[in-house]
Amino acid sequence: MKKSTVVLTCGVTLLTLGMLTACGGGDKKETAKSDVKVAKEGFPIVDxxxxxxxxxxxxxxxxxxxMPMMNDYAKKTDISFxxxxxxxxDLSTKLNLAFASGDLPGVVYASGVTKPMEIQYGGSTLVALEKYIEDGYAPNLKKILDEFxxxxxxxxTPDGHIYSLPFLGAKYNTEDTDFAQKANISKGSVWYNGQWLKKLGLSEPKTVDEFYDMLVKFRDNDPxxxxxxxxxxxxxxxADTDKLASLRPWIMNAxxxxxxxxxxxxxxKVTVGATQENYRKYLEFMEKLYSEKLLDQEVFSQSDDQKKAKGAENRLGAYTDWFSYFTSGKAPDVSIEDPMAYPLSSEASPKAFMDVSDNITTGAFAVSDKCPSPEAAVRWVDYFYSNEGSKFLNAGPEEKDGGYWHWDTNDKGDKVQVFNKDVDPTKSEELRETITPDYGRVVPKVLAEAAIILKDKNDPIVKDAFSKFIDEQATxxxxxxxKVGWPTLYMSKKQQDELGSSLQADLLTYIQQMEAKFISGKEKLDDAxxxxxxxxxxxxGVEKYAKVYQAAYDAWKK
Incomplete structure (x- = not known):
């Protein structure tokens, strides 16, 4: 029997990171609620x-x-858009106008709704979602929230409601334990020149004193x-706006x-790190490195390309980058000789740690008061908080003719995912951009390990030497x-008003200006x-800043 079609004005809106999402469109008239029945498990989602x-x-x-992913999921769920x-x-402008006018679609998706928007519009334009999660319309997300x-x-938010759903990092994947526990390499990773370590007979340092001694040997012994x-x-x-952006966190942690x-x-207890005596010790250590030419004299001005040029000339002993070969210029399989640095300890901080993000990005999905079935919208997005759904969102559906990938069986009898015959593997990401919204956007999902899609069905399903090396080093x-140094949290409207629009920026600008002066010796660092x-x-206003953040942290903790 052919199913009837119900057409409702309920919108899913995708926005940039930090903004809110909502469901529905049109004027501020009350949206009629749908009479569709929403299943709490299985597909289709609606009757x-x-x-x-x-x-x-x-x-x-x-x-x-x-997009094949969106169209295939519409067939699976019986929900289309x-x-x-x-x-x-133009997205930010359009989104702000939609909020201000009340002409906001029913669902806002992958658009980074800001926390202030949630505070301002939560409970009016934006629908509270926690009751739908608890009532069984988001079983995958609820499992994650219960476990973490x-x-x-x-x-x-401070009023006790959930107005947007997040993007979650891999550590929160409850279905794939091995992947969930895998450490994530950060932008601030420090790498050592393995050839120099070997030539000079040096072990990888684990304290700032050992690190200093290594740098001296790099400088003096022609490695x-x-x-x-x-x-x-x-x-x-x-970086133009943040000198020492990659190196600073790693040494500050020490x-x-x-x-x-x-x-x-x-x-x-909440403190401002840059006011602490240990931060002064960090500055003194960095000034020592700079004055003794152990730290690059061009560190406050050089571009990333200039750094890479020095790496290609084999002039660098320790350096920052996402992967070592980005700077060294070596082939990836050769660069496994260059180890990732351990976090360092010091007398000021005897227990080494590495400050990491909590991998929670709010504002990826929201529902507005114009949505006729918030239950259906929540149930629709919940699939992507499963390992299966996240992989589906990332690669799209199987399509043998003209699509991206299909299932095949290799000579060993294993079922494998294979690129379709017309796909150029070297340009596969350009094609994937047309397959799914999970490309260049912060989408609502839990991060799953990406599927290995092979060029040939008999390619070995093994990681290359560098990938295995990275996994081992990160682990x-x-x-x-x-250690999560600061959690993702919301500020109340009162707290936002207390901070004002520029206090944080003013503090950070002054701190980083003085840091550069202290380290470079342009400003002598002494008691005065x-x-x-x-x-x-x-x-x-640093004391006010710390007081406001203490209140926000205390509310989050409760």
Whole structure:
């Protein structure tokens, strides 16, 4: 029997990171509720076809109405969408206008709704979602929230409600334990020149003193063997707005500092890292490295390309990058000789740790008061909080003719995923952009390990040498030392008002300006200058900043 179709004005809107999402469109008239019945498990989700509207950020080559992933999922769920997709460059403006006018679609998806938007519009324009989660319409997400209570805290606003659903990192995947426990390499990773370590007979340092001694030997013993004193023991590139952005966190951690701004200790006390005596010790150590030419003299000005050029000339002993071969210029399988650095300890911080993100990004999905069936919208998105659903979102459905991939059986009888015959594996990401919205967007899902799609069905399903090396290094040198220095949390409207629009920016600008001056020696670091520095921070409002964040943290903890 052919199913009837119910057409409803309920929109799914995709937005940029940090903004809210909602369901529905049109004027501020009350939206009629749908009479569809929503199943709490299995597919289809609804008992008769339901069309909702979706507001999503357009980008690249992909258009939502032609994406195989969206169309295949519509057949599976019996829920389809009418799309509104402003360009990413105009998305923020369009979203703000939609909120201000009340003309907001029913569902807002993958668009990074901001926390202030949730605070302002939660309970009016934005629908509270926790009751649908608890009532069984999000079994996958509920399993995660029950297993990881801090996620529930971090997506709950100060009024006690959940107005948006998050993107979650791999550690929160409850179905794939091995992958869930895998450590994630960070942008600030420090790498050592393995050839230099071997030539000089050095072990990888685990304390700042051992690290200093290693850098001295890099400087003085011609490890690149060219007869010139051109070695640069330690370097990083300088982001225009944040000097030492990659190197700073790693060395600050060695002195017990998680962040230049708010951090919380084991007793729940919030402090501003850049006011602490241990931060002064960090500055003194960095100034010592700089004055002794152990730290690159161009560190405050050089571009990433300039850093890479030095790496290609085999002049670098320790350096930052996502992967070592990005800087060294070596082939990936050769670069496994260059180890990732251990987190360091010091007298100021005897227990080494590595500050990491909690892998929670709020604002990826929301439902507005214009949505006729919030239950259906929540049930629709919940699939992507499963391992199966996350992989489906990432690669799309099997399509043998003209699609992206299909199942095949190799000569050993194993079932494998294989690129379709017309797919160029070297350009597969360009095609994937047309397959799924999970490309260049922060989408609501739990991160699953990406499926291995083979060019030939008999390709070995094994990781290359560098990938295995990275897994081993991250497991050994990041996993045991991970510490979340600051959780994802919301500020109340009152707390936002207390901070104002510029306090955080003003503090950070001054801190980083003075950091560069202290390290480079342009400003002598002594008792008098340290007092003057802290007095200036007090004038800017550092005590108020810490007090507001303490209140926000205490509310999150409860």
């Amino acid at each position: 008769k076809k339901l069309e909702l509207s979706m507001f999503a950020p357009a980008s690249g080559k992909g258009t939502f109405d032609k 009418k799309y509104t997709t402003p360009p990413a460059s 209570p801090n996620i529930r805290k971090s997506i709950t 690149n063997g060219n007869g010139k004193k051109d070695e640069i023991p330690l370097t990083t590139s300088a 002195f017990g500092i998680s962040s230049q701004l708010q951090q919380v200790d084991d007793n729940g 050994e040198k990041i996993g045991p030392f991970e 200058s340290w007092k003057e520095y802290n007095d200036k921070l007090n004038q800017i």
